[in-house]
Amino acid sequence: MSGPGRPAWRHTLRGRATLTITAVTVALSAVLAVGVWLAVSHYLLVGRERATLAQTVANAAQVGRALPAPGLSPEQLLAQLPRETGSTSLLARDDRWLTTSLRVGRDDLPAALREAVAGGTPARQRFALQGGTALAVGVPVEGGDAAYFEVFPLEELDRTYTVLAAVLAGAVLATVPVSLLVGSWATRPALRPLDRVSAAAAAVAAGDLSARIDPRGDPALEPIAASFNATVAALEERVRRDARFAADVSHELRTPLTTMLGALALVEGAADDLPEDGREALGMLREEVDRFSRLVADLLEISRADAGGGADALEDVRLAALVREALARRRRPVPLDLGEGAESAVVRADKRRLERVLGNLLDNADQHAGGVTCVRVEADPPRARVLVDDAGPGIPEEDRTRVFERFARGRGRERVPSGGSGLGLSLVTRHLRALGGEVQVTGSPDGGARFVVTLPLAEEQPCGS
Amino acid sequence: MLIIEDDVRVRRMVQLTLQREGYQVTEAATGAEGLARLAEHPADVVLLDLRLPDQDGLEVCRAIRRAGPTPVVIVTARADSDDVVAGLEAGADDYVTKPFVPRELTARIRAVGRRAQPDDGPTSLTAGDLEIAPLAGTVTRDGERIELTRTEFRLLTELAAGAGRVFSREELLDRVWGYGYFGDSRLVDVHVLRLRKKIERDPAHPAIVTTVRGMGYLVPG
Structure with a gap:
C-alpha cells in the first residue's frame, strides 16, 4: 500500500483511523472477555459449591440418623451414601477415620478444616489435592462426636475454566484482523474525499498550479x-x-x-x-x-x-557535436574529452535549450572561476553526462545548492561586475528540468568546481551514423 | 531595403546601420504604410516587426508574400515563441530577435537577399519532374513556371544539386541561411513544408523532397 514517496500506511489518515478503530475494538472485547470470564467462573463455582454443600449436608444428616441405629456398619453406611462420581466421603469418629477412597484420607484434608469441623462448625475449603484442586466440605454429625466430610475434585471445573479462558482469548485475538478489515473497509468511503484533497494539495506542492479538487457533489467536501x-x-x-x-x-x-x-x-x-x-x-x-x-x-x-508552457522543438541531438560546436565558439580554446561511446551519444532535446545550458555553464566559469579547464562528455546508458570543470577555487559543500538560486553570488567577495546576469545557473536548472535532465556541482580533481549535467539518452538511436 | 517598425529610434538606428553598409533604406511606421511603400518601390529585403500599431505583423507578412517573392526578415521579441513559426509559415524567410546587434542584422539581410549563385555549378538541374534553372532563378514543371521565394529556391537548388545525398538540417542552415550549427532548425522544417506545398503533387506524401527520419532531407537521385 505504501509506494515510493508516499507515507507509510500507518501514517495516513485512513491507516490511523483503522488502527484506532482496531485498538478500541480490541480493548472493548478484552474488557468484555474479562467480564464474561469473571461472571461465568463465579457463577459456576457458586453453583458447584451450593450443590456440594447441599449433598454433604444431606449425607451428614443421613449418617447422623443411621449411625446410632443398629444394622449397617459405618463402612457400609458410607459406601451406600449417594455421591457424585469421583467424590469421596470421609467420616471421623473418635479419631477414627473412615474413607470411601483409597486415595483420600485424613491427612489429605487441610488441618484448619478438620479443626473447625471438630469444633462443631461446618466449613468448606478449596485445597490442592494430588496435583489438582479439590473442594472439601465438612459438617459435624448431629448427635455424636463425629464429623462428616466430602471431598469433591474440581478438575472438571478447572477444565471448564481453561476452555472458557481459551475461547475468550481467541475471540479477543480474532477481533484484531476482523476489526482491521472492517475498519479499513469502513473508512475507505468515508475518507475518499480526503484522498482527493491530499492528491490535489500534493500536485500543487509539486508545482502544478492547475490542480483543483472536484467535490463531486459531496456536501462534506x-x-x-x-x-x-x-x-x-x-x-x-x-x-x-x-x-x-x-x-x-x-x-x-x-x-x-x-x-x-x-x-x-x-x-x-x-x-x-x-x-x-x-x-x-x-x-x-x-x-x-x-x-x-x-x-x-x-x-x-x-x-x-x-x-510554464512554451513549445519545445525536440529533436535528436548528438551531444558531442553540440558540445564541440559550443566550445568552438568560445574565445579561448577548451580541451574536450570524450568518454567511451560519447561520440555517438544522442539525446532527445531542444537544441536551443541545450545550447543555453552549455553557454551559461561556460559563461559562469569564465565570469566567476577563471575559465573552463576541461569539458568531458560521457555516455552511461540510459544517461549521458557533460562535465564542465573550471579553474576556480571550487564551491564549498554548503553553497552547492545555493549557487543555482537566482542572483546568488559568492560569499564575502567584493562585488566586481562580472558580466553575468545572476540568472544563468538558475536558468540551467530550469532548462534541464524541462529536458528531463539535471545539474549538480561537485569538485574537480584539480580543486575547481565541476558542474555535471545529466540527460536521458534518446531511446532510439538514429539509423546510420 | 524597407523597414517596417513602429519605434522611431529603432527605425532610425537600423537605417543608420544599414546605410553605413551601403543599403538604401526606406522606412514605414505602420503595416499599411509599409505595404504602400512596397507597392511604390520594390525592395530587396523587408525587415518587419511583428508588433505593429495598426495591424498584425503576420497579416502584413502574408500580404507581402502575396504581392511577390520579396525576402522578409521578421523581428520578434522571443526566439522561443510561437511567433517565429507563425511568421515563417506566413512566408518570412528568416528572423531576428530583439535586441539584435547590427552585425547580426546585416548578416541576416545579406543572407536572404542574395540570389542562388552556384559558383561553377550546372546551368540546369532536375528534381523529380521539375526543371530548375539556377541562373535564371526559375523552376518549371511541364513548361509551367512555379513561383518560389528566393529562400525556397535556394533550398531546392541545394538539395537538387546534391541529389541522392541526405542533407542534415545544420548543413542546410549553413548553405541556405549562412548559419552555423546553432541555427534554428525550425527555419529548415517550415521552409521545406512551404516548398512542398508549392512543388509536390501531393504535399502530404512528398516525392521530390523527402524526409529521412533523424537525419535530414533528400532529393532522390
Whole structure:
C-alpha cells in the first residue's frame, strides 16, 4: 500500500483511523472477555459449591440418623451414601477415620478444616489435592462426636475454566484482523474525499498550479474544496501575473536596448576619433550594455520558465557535436574529452535549450572561476553526462545548492561586475528540468568546481551514423 | 531595403546601420504604410516587426508574400515563441530577435537577399519532374513556371544539386541561411513544408523532397 514517496500506511489518515478503530475494538472485547470470564467462573463455582454443600449436608444428616441405629456398619453406611462420581466421603469418629477412597484420607484434608469441623462448625475449603484442586466440605454429625466430610475434585471445573479462558482469548485475538478489515473497509468511503484533497494539495506542492479538487457533489467536501480551489486559483493567477510582469518588463526593455546596441556599434565604429578617456568610457558602456542585454534576455527566459508552457522543438541531438560546436565558439580554446561511446551519444532535446545550458555553464566559469579547464562528455546508458570543470577555487559543500538560486553570488567577495546576469545557473536548472535532465556541482580533481549535467539518452538511436 | 517598425529610434538606428553598409533604406511606421511603400518601390529585403500599431505583423507578412517573392526578415521579441513559426509559415524567410546587434542584422539581410549563385555549378538541374534553372532563378514543371521565394529556391537548388545525398538540417542552415550549427532548425522544417506545398503533387506524401527520419532531407537521385 505504501509506494515510493508516499507515507507509510500507518501514517495516513485512513491507516490511523483503522488502527484506532482496531485498538478500541480490541480493548472493548478484552474488557468484555474479562467480564464474561469473571461472571461465568463465579457463577459456576457458586453453583458447584451450593450443590456440594447441599449433598454433604444431606449425607451428614443421613449418617447422623443411621449411625446410632443398629444394622449397617459405618463402612457400609458410607459406601451406600449417594455421591457424585469421583467424590469421596470421609467420616471421623473418635479419631477414627473412615474413607470411601483409597486415595483420600485424613491427612489429605487441610488441618484448619478438620479443626473447625471438630469444633462443631461446618466449613468448606478449596485445597490442592494430588496435583489438582479439590473442594472439601465438612459438617459435624448431629448427635455424636463425629464429623462428616466430602471431598469433591474440581478438575472438571478447572477444565471448564481453561476452555472458557481459551475461547475468550481467541475471540479477543480474532477481533484484531476482523476489526482491521472492517475498519479499513469502513473508512475507505468515508475518507475518499480526503484522498482527493491530499492528491490535489500534493500536485500543487509539486508545482502544478492547475490542480483543483472536484467535490463531486459531496456536501462534506464542498466547503473545503471551494476554499482550496479559490486559494490555488489566486496563487496561480499571482504566479502568472508575476511572470507576465517580468515578461512585460523584459519586453519593454528590448526596444530601447536595440537602439542602444545599434548606437553603440555606430559610436564604436568611430572610436578611433575619440580621446583616450572617451574610449575607456565607451568600453565600459559596451560591457554594461552587454550585461544589461543578457539580463533582459535571461529575465524573459526565466519568466517563461516560471509561467510554464512554451513549445519545445525536440529533436535528436548528438551531444558531442553540440558540445564541440559550443566550445568552438568560445574565445579561448577548451580541451574536450570524450568518454567511451560519447561520440555517438544522442539525446532527445531542444537544441536551443541545450545550447543555453552549455553557454551559461561556460559563461559562469569564465565570469566567476577563471575559465573552463576541461569539458568531458560521457555516455552511461540510459544517461549521458557533460562535465564542465573550471579553474576556480571550487564551491564549498554548503553553497552547492545555493549557487543555482537566482542572483546568488559568492560569499564575502567584493562585488566586481562580472558580466553575468545572476540568472544563468538558475536558468540551467530550469532548462534541464524541462529536458528531463539535471545539474549538480561537485569538485574537480584539480580543486575547481565541476558542474555535471545529466540527460536521458534518446531511446532510439538514429539509423546510420 | 524597407523597414517596417513602429519605434522611431529603432527605425532610425537600423537605417543608420544599414546605410553605413551601403543599403538604401526606406522606412514605414505602420503595416499599411509599409505595404504602400512596397507597392511604390520594390525592395530587396523587408525587415518587419511583428508588433505593429495598426495591424498584425503576420497579416502584413502574408500580404507581402502575396504581392511577390520579396525576402522578409521578421523581428520578434522571443526566439522561443510561437511567433517565429507563425511568421515563417506566413512566408518570412528568416528572423531576428530583439535586441539584435547590427552585425547580426546585416548578416541576416545579406543572407536572404542574395540570389542562388552556384559558383561553377550546372546551368540546369532536375528534381523529380521539375526543371530548375539556377541562373535564371526559375523552376518549371511541364513548361509551367512555379513561383518560389528566393529562400525556397535556394533550398531546392541545394538539395537538387546534391541529389541522392541526405542533407542534415545544420548543413542546410549553413548553405541556405549562412548559419552555423546553432541555427534554428525550425527555419529548415517550415521552409521545406512551404516548398512542398508549392512543388509536390501531393504535399502530404512528398516525392521530390523527402524526409529521412533523424537525419535530414533528400532529393532522390
